[in-house]
Amino acid sequence: MKVTNVALSLLVTVKPEDLDSHSAAASAVVGKELAKQVARYEKEHRLGYYPALDFFQQSPDGVETDLLDAVDNLAWLATRLVREEVRRRLRPIFASLRIDTMQNLVYTMPKVRPGKLSTLDKLAEHFTANKVRLELTARILNQDDAEKDLKRYSSHLVHRWLNEHFEAVEVTSCRQQN
Numbered sequence: 001m002k003v004t005n006v007a008l009s010l011l012v013t014v015k016p017e018d019l020d021s022h023s024a025a026a027s028a029v030v031g032k033e034l035a036k037q038v039a040r041y042e043k044e045h046r047l048g049y050y051p052a053l054d055f056f057q058q059s060p061d062g063v064e065t066d067l068l069d070a071v072d073n074l075a076w077l078a079t080r081l082v083r084e085e086v087r088r089r090l091r092p093i094f095a096s097l098r099i100d101t102m103q104n105l106v107y108t109m110p111k112v113r114p115g116k117l118s119t120l121d122k123l124a125e126h127f128t129a130n131k132v133r134l135e136l137t138a139r140i141l142n143q144d145d146a147e148k149d150l151k152r153y154s155s156h157l158v159h160r161w162l163n164e165h166f167e168a169v170e171v172t173s174c175r176q177q178n
């Protein structure tokens with residue numbers, strides 16, 4: 001029997017109804033309002049880009065403090081839901097599973113630029129706080145000791161066991177480790 005470690009990078013999107021059922025604020029409403037305020041701030045200050053959320057957390061003069069608190073709570077909740085569901089669904093599948101890092105994409109720089117088509121909608125989608133990036137290390141027991149494509153196999157397992165529990169699951173990277 002051969003033991004192989006596989007490092008996986010995932011981008012998981014939590015279903016809005018799952019997020020909203022555990023929160024006092026609707027994630028889409030918070031995302032839209034935050035997008036409006038960030039877009040207004042960018043326009044007033046002629047930045048040419050939309051700052052990351054921590055810019056407003058350090059100097060909240062452009063965005064309502066209650067809105068920042070709401071998006072923080074939603075981001076924390078989404079990350080917790082992803083962590084629990086990934087552990088529950090994937091732990092029985094792999095010999096061992098370790099979550100190395102997790103980050104809610106709401107804290108990253110928006111990939112949206114001012115003046116582009118559908119800017120406000122894309123900005124609202126970014127600030128909805130339902131996308132989580134995570135890095136996993138999984139150990140696979142290869143019982144038949146035959147060489148097979150373990151990267152494709154582990155990606156398949158992740159999709160098979162997580163897809164129905166999230167709005168979207170994307171394996172962005174998968175590499176075999178020694």
